[in-house]
Amino acid sequence: MISEKKFLLRLEKERNTINKKLKHVLAKRTPRSLYEPSDYIIADKGKRLRPLLLLFSTEAVGGAVKSSYNAALAVEMLHNFTLIHDDIMDNADKRRNKLTVHVKYDVNTAILAGDGLLAVAYEYLLKNLTIPGNKIVEYFTNGLLEVCEGQSLDKEFELLNSVSLKDYIVMITKKTAAMMEMCCAVGAHLGGGSFEEIRALGAYGKNLGIAFQIQDDLLDITGDEKDFGKKIGGDLIEGKKTFLFLSALQLAKGNDKKLLHTMIQNKGIQPSQVQTYKQLYGKLGVLDSARKEIIRYTKKALQQVRKIQSQNAQEIFTFLAYSLIQRTT
């Protein structure tokens, strides 16, 4: 059995390798007006969850991680492309305690920087690949397509009065989970995994992704502003119909329900109202039900991992899942 300490060291090592390699991807490209804004967001060290999922999936099926680094860089770039464009659409000023790209530069620069970053992502996806890349491109492109569809549904939901929890799960499955599914599938394919292994690891990534997004919704209201790097209650202020909000809407009655409908009608609330909504969430028990859902989807993810032979991989994916449940950022 690997210890938690050993797992954390491994995570740290892979993150450092990814960060080091990412640093070189855009550094020398010109024109700088195109690449510098992407370098700015990429240099900000995130969790690197998506490349880690990809690398560990390669390893889980018996492949060598070193053959998967370029694809790992590609998925991190794809992820950052979505952040740049989503932040424009969501009108977000800050991310990870830093100004978003379109605020630091301008909207036009951010649109184009995102496009260029996506192109470099595709360049790296097949870079130095010695096997046919058709399947890899298919998975990757499907991940991109799902993210776009999910973001489109997310924007639609902001304008709809009635959204069900089921609709919400469909939306986050596309917007967040499909890309994690893709990372695992690409990693497993590159590692020479069987169809069953690719499918199992993909399903792990997908369920983990759903848990991850509900956790994100939860942190938006329960997180610490400094840790989280975003404004607490930002989803409510922006009028987003999150897991918490939709669960609350199902349970609330009388004045509580009226309060929730105020957010829908006004397409958001004032920052000064965040605490009132947080108290209501607590009263209705939706913070707890979110935690339960996070655990339920994490368990579903781990069931899939049991289909993989490697004991080591099972342990790494279990640690990874638990580290996500316990995260504060």
Place this chain on the structure above:
Amino acid sequence: MISEKKFLLRLEKERNTINKKLKHVLAKRTPRSLYEPSDYIIADKGKRLRPLLLLFSTEAVGGAVKSSYNAALAVEMLHNFTLIHDDIMDNADKRRNKLTVHVKYDVNTAILAGDGLLAVAYEYLLKNLTIPGNKIVEYFTNGLLEVCEGQSLDKEFELLNSVSLKDYIVMITKKTAAMMEMCCAVGAHLGGGSFEEIRALGAYGKNLGIAFQIQDDLLDITGDEKDFGKKIGGDLIEGKKTFLFLSALQLAKGNDKKLLHTMIQNKGIQPSQVQTYKQLYGKLGVLDSARKEIIRYTKKALQQVRKIQSQNAQEIFTFLAYSLIQRTT
């Protein structure tokens, strides 16, 4: 020898096939909020120059066009993706006599529609392909990257006081010509062409693309507003440093030079001033020198085509080049 009439019939036939296939690509996809705006721009029948270049390149090296239709749809979608995003950045209200996507819908919708369209383009690029697609993806991605770099240079030039004609050629080679080069290279690769054939056809596309862009600059001032579908003098109004403007700047003296510098300082001119600038262009002879450059690059393109064995292909590419020189839209 094929006659011009036969060539035009063939062009018409291929355009119809492309249009028919394009109609189905997005029609049934959901959410409509993502795909409907792309359908709106794609449905507007353009020249379909890029897919035509791709199909004819496949044929030129002895391949069957029917194996290249999906890639042909992919390059047309890639082209429309660039139009959607560029129109936002260029603040353009109309294209082909219709409202641009971000004006008909809104900027956020247009950003996301463009992203989704690019994803579908990648999906079609390798759809049903039975050979390894690595090279195809490499060419296609490089085309996308060059377009982004070219657009970035174009936006940079708007802010610079001094841009040389050489800088300008570098910019349009990236922004316009690289994608045409890619279309020919992808088509030739799909048709099983040799390295030399792929390179020659690529060079044809590239030189044709440069001629095409200078022609576009020329039509911006000499075209008919109804035919052209854009506001005449739009480049001057937007403060774009086109081939005409930069050539004029090299030749002008005294008050003429002052007038040109007014545009630079004000980052554009008033619509009422377009005629004054047009007269100055005529006086300085830059409309004629643009026509000469168009012919020079077209000849360079046709020199490359002579390296291809197929007599039929040489004739088609010659007709195609001349039809571009004579175009009014």
